[in-house]
Amino acid sequence: MSRTVLLLSAAALLALGALALGLPKPPPVLDTTHTVATPDEEAATEVLPWVASSGWGPLTLEGKLSGAWVQSGPSEAFAVLEVKAREPKEQRRVPANVALVIDRSGSMRGQKMDDAKQAAREFISQVRPEDRVTLVHYGTDVTVFPATLATEYERERMYAFVEGIEDGGSTNISGALEAAAEQLKGATEFFKVSRIILLSDGQPTAGLQREEELFALARTLRGQGIAVSGLGVGADFNENLMQGIADQGGGFSGFLRSEQLAEVFTRELEQATRTVARAVEVRLTLPPAVHSVEVMGVTAVREGNEVRVPLYDMAGGQSARLVVKLSLETEASDDPLELLVATVHYINVETDRPAEAQVALTAKSTEKPKVVRAHLDKDxxxxxxxxxxxxxxxxxxxxxxxxxxxxxxxxxxxxxxxxxxxxxxxxxxxxxxxxxxxxxxxxxxxxxxxxxxxxxxxxxxxxxxxxxxx
Missing domain, CATH: 1.20.120 (Four Helix Bundle (Hemerythrin (Met), subunit A))
Structure with a gap:
């Protein structure tokens, strides 16, 4: 006998007992057909069609639910959403307004400092004359090489600036990010892509030191049109901090290994200069049938019936997938019920204007467990x-x-x-x-x-x- 049948039988017996004694009916059993596989069930074989957004913007949105039917009463279901960036018709490099921020605090002494300086030299070698570049290094205090176009002459000056870095002092990440942002802000209206690339072991000891404060700063900069990437230096770097800064700043995170410096900066600069959509955010609108929602593995903030999920700036060919767990309360209906509306909001880099794409996901509701199980989506x-x-x-x-x-x-x-x-x-x-x-x-x-x-x-x-x- 299957687990579902046992649960339903138990619920029915409890209900009869309650009626006989004049007691209130027990709460209905939560149906987990969509979310929990039982040992004796047959594998799902159906593949539901994707619901796709319309329009011709650089980002598309597709989604579908874990089944065409849900169990009436309390139940759970999954939704999968795919955000994809179209490849542009013409591969065109977008000039970047970019700042490289280098940690030179005492904790960077030795190999970490050597790697950071070599990373900076690799970065300088890859920027182009049309890019506007700022360099910042920091310990307790912050030192800035003012923003300038990366001409051959200015690149030589940048190399000299990097050679002069000496380790020492505390780790003032927030002060360095703010100084870099001040340099970039003067040109964000003239450059379609602005980004800060932070190199650090991620151990703040001056300025803002709590992770939540640094994440909030990254969010603020993202809201001002400046993405923030976090690249860790040294085997003991604070991964959670650097990844969190990148997640909240709409950038990228990674670990700088000595033998991969060229590869990492090639990818970082290619991503920045091929960006087709920035300030990307998915917003989930929850209808009354949805009691709670979990966006699995990523940061999400709920405000009333809307859940906001910030994503990273996207270059052509990149994508992001969201898996969303829904807790539902539905009544039996042969008409499709709207269970989730998803909208991706972003700035179209080519037009420098806001854009969006939207899908609405629906399912029918039934009292028959076999109907629910027969229409699960295997993917x-x-x-x-x-x-x-x-x-x-x-x-x-x-x-x-x-x-x-x-x-x-x-x-x-x-x-x-x-x-x-x-x-x-x-x-x-x-x-x-x-x-x-x-x-x-x-x-x-x-x-x-x-x-x-x-x-x-x-x-x-x-x-x-x-x-x-x-």
Missing amino acids: VRVHAHRALGTQQMRAAAEEMKRGNRQSALSLMGSARRFFGASASALSGDIEDLDRTRDAYEHAQSASEQRDHARSLQIKSIKNFGQENAY
């Missing part, structure tokens, strides 16, 4: 299982950083069980997780453990459908 179910497992992976990465080996291994085991619910589709994820678990179990040093934690964290970001991590 959305795979996305859901990957997202649920990835939540456990991300938690495992945090436990690795804390040195909690057994807890990390247990969480990786939980992740594997979620992936196993769609084992054929997620076989690659399972194999990758098994390799990471085996390597972590045999890691001999704290440095090796940090590397595995970082690898798992980057894998988590990509599994959640985000393309803003190197």
Whole structure:
């Protein structure tokens, strides 16, 4: 006998007992057909069509629900949304208004400082004469190379500025970001793309020091038309801070390895100068049938019946996927019920004007569990299982950083069980997780453990459908 039948039978018996005793009816049982796979159920085979936005802007939006029907009463469902940036008809490089911000605090002494300076030289070698460039280095105080077009003469001056950097002092990240922004603000109306690239080990000791304050600063700069990327230097850099700054600033995050400096800056500058949409944000409008919502793996803020999800600036060919878990309360209906309206808002870089794309997702509601189960979407179910497992992976990465080996291994085991619910589709994820678990179990040093934690964290970001991590 299936779990669903057992639950419904139990609910019916409780209701009859309550009526016989004159007691209030028990609350209805939450239906989890869309979100929980039972051992005895047959695999979903249906593939529902994507609901696509209309229009010809640089961003498109598609979405669909985890099934064509939901169970009446309280239930759960998933939605998957895909934001995609069209490749422009003509590949044209957009001149950038960009600032490189370099941490020179005492914690950067040695190899980290050498790597940061080499990264700055690589950056200078890749900018072009049409780019407007600012350099900033900081410890307790902040030193600025004023914004200028990157002509050959000015690039030579920039190289000399970088050679003169000496480590020392506290880590005033906020002061450096504010100084860089002041340099960029004077030209944001003339340049379609403005960006700050922060190089740091992410250990603030002066100015704003709490993560929440630095995230708020990144959000403010993004609202002023300046994206912020965070690139970590040194094996012990604060990944959560640098990633959070990038997430809130609409930029990219990554780890600067000595042997990959050229590759990282090539990708960062290509992304910036090929941007087709900036200030990208998905807004989810929730109808009365939706009681709560969880956007899995990304930052989301709810205000009344609207949930806002900031995304990164997008170049042609880039995309972002959101997996959304919905808690519902519906009445049986053969007419489609609107369960989610999603709108992506952004600035079209070519026209420098606001634009949007929208989809509305609907499903019917029934009292018949078999109808619900017969119309589940197999692809959305795979996305859901990957997202649920990835939540456990991300938690495992945090436990690795804390040195909690057994807890990390247990969480990786939980992740594997979620992936196993769609084992054929997620076989690659399972194999990758098994390799990471085996390597972590045999890691001999704290440095090796940090590397595995970082690898798992980057894998988590990509599994959640985000393309803003190197």
